[in-house]
Amino acid sequence: MIKIPKIVWLSLSLAFSIFYSCLGLQQAFSSEYIVQDDARQHVFWMMRFIDPALFPNDFIADYFQSVAPLAYKTIYQLAAAIGINPLFFNKILPLFIGLITTFYCFAFSLEILPLPGTAFISSLVLNQNLWMKDDLVSATPRAFSYVLILAFLYYLSRRYLVPVLIAIALIGLIYPHCIFLAGGLLIIRLFKKKEKGFYLSQNPQDYRFCFLGLGVAFLVMLPYALSHSVFDPIITVAQAKQLPEFLPGGRTEFFSQRLDEYFIYGKRSGMFPMYPFIPLTLVSGVFLPLLLKFPSRFPLVKRIQPNIILLPQLLFGSLGMFFIAHAFIFRLHLPNRYTAYSFRIIIALSTGITLSLILDALLNWVAKKTISFSRRRQVIALSFIGLIVGAILFYPNTMKRFPITLYVEGNEPKLYEFFKQQPKDILIASLAEDTNSNLPSFTQRSIFIGREYSIPYHWGYYRKFRQRAIALIQTQYSSSLEEVKRFIKNHHIDFFLLDKNAFTPEYLADNSWLQQFQPYAKQAQQRLERGNLPILANFIKDCSVFETKYRVVLSAKCISGSTSKRMSKNQAI
Structure with a gap:
């Protein structure tokens, strides 16, 4: 040579x-x-x-x-x-x-x-x-x-x-x-x-x-x-x-x-x-x-x-x-x-x-x-x-792609800035798969669950994580205000982050990660298919504190302060 x-x-x-x-x-x-x-x-x-x-x-x-x-x-x-x-x-x-x-x-x-x-x-x-x-x-x-x-x-x-x-x-x-x-x-x-x-x-x-x-x-x-x-x-x-x-x-x-x-x-x-x-x-x-x-x-x-x-x-x-x-x-x-x-x-x-x-x-x-x-x-x-x-x-x-880095780019900068301005001890509940996993890195704020963190090798961790995921699915698609309030109180939730299409049957049907949590995801999907609108949908107008093109943030404190009588009035309207 x-x-x-x-x-x-x-x-x-x-x-x-x-x-x-x-x-x-x-x-x-x-x-x-x-x-x-x-x-x-x-x-x-x-x-x-x-x-x-x-x-x-x-x-x-x-x-x-x-x-x-x-x-x-x-x-x-x-x-x-x-x-x-x-x-x-x-x-x-x-x-x-x-x-x-x-x-x-x-x-x-x-x-x-x-x-x-x-x-x-x-x-x-x-x-x-x-x-x-x-x-x-x-x-x-x-x-x-x-x-x-x-x-x-x-x-x-x-x-x-x-x-x-x-x-x-x-x-x-x-x-x-x-x-x-x-x-x-x-x-x-x-x-x-x-x-x-x-x-x-x-x-x-x-x-x-x-x-x-x-x-x-x-x-x-x-x-x-x-x-x-x-x-x-x-x-x-x-x-x-x-x-x-x-x-x-x-x-x-x-x-x-x-x-x-x-x-x-x-x-x-x-x-x-x-x-x-x-x-x-x-x-x-x-x-x-x-x-x-x-x-x-x-x-x-x-x-x-x-x-x-x-x-x-x-x-x-x-x-x-x-x-x-x-x-x-x-x-x-x-x-x-x-x-x-x-x-x-x-x-x-x-x-x-x-x-x-x-x-x-x-x-x-x-x-x-x-x-x-x-x-x-x-x-x-x-x-x-x-x-x-x-x-x-x-x-x-x-190669079409070189190097392969799998960097994830956040597409909601205004949303990240909003959460950054909130207290350091807040807790955000969200099923928005492509957003919630990014929040801890981009905002340094805690989330209730996130797809990226659903690692099931330690059962002591994943048992609790899975219980949380099921509880959030049930809450987000519940028709009971008391159930939502109980969830907020038990888990000290400060904000709900919702996709604007979260209350459509397709949202659940197309989400392979949420479909792992059965029968709860299927039950929620069936309720949506029957036309039953979750109670959280009624708070989007009154309890929204931040909104982007695809997502909306609801204040848990606002929801907890609502009454069933008030919700009945809003639903009638």
Whole structure:
């Protein structure tokens, strides 16, 4: 391959990472009211770091704060301590995570095949893959999984004990799921392969790494195991199978009648991550085991280091944890979490090596000066080289959307400004699916429920959340003023936020999320179909305190102060 200094290849790798991050930042700051999809869950509550008075007695904020890993919270808290708004920090953090991820990918690639060009390809295709999915850009705990795994692999390949132990600790403190991958890999490395099977390692260093690594993992995970939360217990399989949320079409679809979907490509239950081979150049990584069998045709094979064994070891460790997670469904969270991130890393590194082997073989072919080597064959070889290089560098240009960030833009700025002007302890009740989930991030005010926060894995949390959702559906479509008043009093509601078409049958029929709460959503829909107008509709004129083209805000205090006699008069009018 072309002799270019290592620092140039590394600089190019980092430059592409910055370039992709800048494309994401353009979207992040394209509007005043814009937030990353998953940040609406994992970051909104961190505004408490800026103002502790925000979200008082908010069980949704309390829940997401309780499940946030310690080091992850600390990173945002430190940023807030120097005056950086958590939601702003969330937008710029992917740039830095991407750079560190790129560095470790580059460094670890060199430990497998010591060619900077190969490291550049591996880091480039990994960056392209990461920006075609919203893991990195979310700056949530899973955004750190790639850099944590790569740092662990790099230090393990270099046999640096202390950095390996630090990496394991950070994995447990930022994204605990991956600590099982690290521990599994250390155990797998105790077994060495020989012609007739396997044998236990004779190297004391392997045991030192394994036992000390597992010890650190145990100490880091012990607080998780001993802690008790008001949001426990973890939902059981029997409970989950009774909830529409986990069934096909549900908010957190998991179970499927098709085994291929359930075990192979299901979003949460499947083995393979979404878009594992985008960019399509990643498909070439699958052929690495085949190319390794032909060192005479691909001379670079001879330069591959023994550290390549870490890739199949990580693969087997990931598969092992995948099936263990299926055996203990929800106890170890989602099975997909144990393959999605590691598979992307394995595929990217394999792709870098594979394409390097092919490019080197083609360049050697072109360099041959024999009578039988015609100019036509030389043109064909050079064309293939140009095609591969072009695909590596410019594949994102063929995408309709790149990068994929899943930023959510708020379309009701005046509404957000209205709620911002209200006291910090207000509570807003709303079934407006595309609005209520944005309010905590855009207004720093509490909501009663919201689709984005309907995460059902902790039954102590979701049981209460589901009860709230049902209560709000019943109240919003109730014909009883006393029932509405009782709801306001029991839950300390300050405002109702209504879609202007909320009292039509189609509003409920077309809302897949609300349809999960049966039979209550269906009963409300049937009442509307019979022409029964909910009592709240009668307050739109007298108790409206703010209105936009599509939504109206009602004062709960105004509703509570109304009398049945007054309502009868209004209805007569």
